[in-house]
Amino acid sequence: GAVVSQHPSRVICKSGTSVKIECRSLDFQATTMFWYRQFPKQSLMLMATSNEGSKATYEQGVEKDKFLINHASLTLSTLTVTSAHPEDSSFYICSARDLQFTPEAFFGQGTRLTVV
């Protein structure tokens, strides 16, 4: 099946620094990718929809200037957490669908961000 790869799988950064997370579709093209955040013992919360070649669409309450999303190609979307703070520590997950429309979404393995 199709594969979505996230990098890094875990990262620790200092408060005030920025962290970039990459999401790649390895064997298919994705015009749309989705970014989720998951806190411990909670469900996935959609943060934004990443659209290739255009601006991302953010969910209500998600700061677009803090969580920068770039979807420069059909196989790569990046999420940059700017000026990270301890409360940004979370599990970040991306997903994508195949342009050929297999109905299911494919998810990356997630990135565990810890801000110290």
Next chain:
Amino acid sequence: DAKTTQPPSMDCAEGRAANLPCNHSTISGNEYVYWYRQIHSQGPQYIIHGLKNNETNEMASLIITEDRKSSTLILPHATLRDTAVYYCIVQEGGTASKLTFGTGTRLQVTL
């Protein structure tokens, strides 16, 4: 607002069938029922989906009631590796459709 309702947790003995219910009483005619699962500290994994007919694949079966207001995911022979949180999601078709996750059911498979 959540479109689906699932029990928070369930237990199942290894080798037995696990039947996970989901209520989606407000589902509209063009919405599909999708099931995903998330094993601890991993990204979700697709299991199965359906519109109105029952579906079966190598992982599971999906039974959708005739009025489409509820469904049941069946894992025919649960193993310890099936321990996970199972999410039932209703969604319109189309590549741009976003998935909205509810709280899911935490399935614990035991010896």
